[in-house]
Amino acid sequence: MKRNFLFILILFLNANTMIGQKKTNHDLTCYANSLDVLEEVENDLFTVFSTNEKVTIAEELEVGEVVYEKMKEKHTIRTSGSDYDRVSEIMNALIKQISTFANPTSNENFSKYKPHYKIYIIESNEINAFTAGARIFVTTGIYNFCKSKDELACIIGHEICHNELGHIAEKIKKYKTASGYLGDELGAIANNIGSFLTQPFNQKNEGHCDLFGLDLARAAGYDACQNIQLWSRMNENNGEKDIFSIFSSHPYSGDRATCSKNHLKKNYNMNCNN
Numbered sequence: 001m002k003r004n005f006l007f008i009l010i011l012f013l014n015a016n017t018m019i020g021q022k023k024t025n026h027d028l029t030c031y032a033n034s035l036d037v038l039e040e041v042e043n044d045l046f047t048v049f050s051t052n053e054k055v056t057i058a059e060e061l062e063v064g065e066v067v068y069e070k071m072k073e074k075h076t077i078r079t080s081g082s083d084y085d086r087v088s089e090i091m092n093a094l095i096k097q098i099s100t101f102a103n104p105t106s107n108e109n110f111s112k113y114k115p116h117y118k119i120y121i122i123e124s125n126e127i128n129a130f131t132a133g134a135r136i137f138v139t140t141g142i143y144n145f146c147k148s149k150d151e152l153a154c155i156i157g158h159e160i161c162h163n164e165l166g167h168i169a170e171k172i173k174k175y176k177t178a179s180g181y182l183g184d185e186l187g188a189i190a191n192n193i194g195s196f197l198t199q200p201f202n203q204k205n206e207g208h209c210d211l212f213g214l215d216l217a218r219a220a221g222y223d224a225c226q227n228i229q230l231w232s233r234m235n236e237n238n239g240e241k242d243i244f245s246i247f248s249s250h251p252y253s254g255d256r257a258t259c260s261k262n263h264l265k266k267n268y269n270m271n272c273n274n
């Protein structure tokens with residue numbers, strides 16, 4: 001009897017922690033294309049070979065630190081000034097919203113990266129943003145390409161999501177498997193992993209981050225519709241691939257605009273005009 005009571009109490013407490021957490025529908029079929037078939041085969045292979053491999057937050061953070069050190073060697077990095085204050089304020093507003101959402105994936109570290117996030121502006125004309133181990137990097141190129149705080153919020157929200165949805169951990173896990181890493185030489189891995197992490201993710205992961213990034217941006221009070229303008233503008237500029245490396249391996253910015261629009265309509269009944 002006592003045990004039953006405890007069980008019910010635990011259920012009640014668990015249910016209570018879930019109350020108020022938002023859950024939106026992330027329709028990833030919107031992004032389906034033939035490339036993902038290859039990606040799925042690759043994932044299956046890695047799953048077979050890496051069943052027991054786990055990536056801890058500490059490992060992710062260590063990789064993030066190495067990526068930061070590598071970026072610092074190659075580029076001028078800004079951590080102060082009005083542009084920096086702007087991106088920092090946006091990032092902080094977005095991370096406050098993470099735990100108001102139910103975990104959209106099976107990443108057990110969802111919402112645990114919060115105290116570790118750091119953002120940097122890299123002096124570079126390349127239009128790019130990327131993340132590793134809770135460190136978010138935006139170039140001056142993408143900063144200037146964004147026309148508003150709302151557009152920046154969609155980009156920064158997207159990068160936060162690669163951490164929260166476990167995509168960084170997945171990449172590290174794949175790298176560990178591929179390199180036959182089994183011991184404790186994470187530093188060596190991290191040194192080789194920088195370029196691996198600055199590449200875009202597969203389209204489904206990119207899509208998932210677009211959508212959950214929009215959820216965060218909207219919850220923080222930004223105009224999520226502006227993400228659609230952003231992707232449409234990137235699509236128009238697709239010819240200049242060399243400076244648009246954020247989507248150089250993803251000729252799908254058109255899909256990204258459409259899928260973002262559908263997401264906002266379906267989940268929030270928002271009608272974006274663009």
Ligand SMILES: [Zn+2]
Binds near residue numbers: 162201206209
């Ligand atoms: Zn991305």
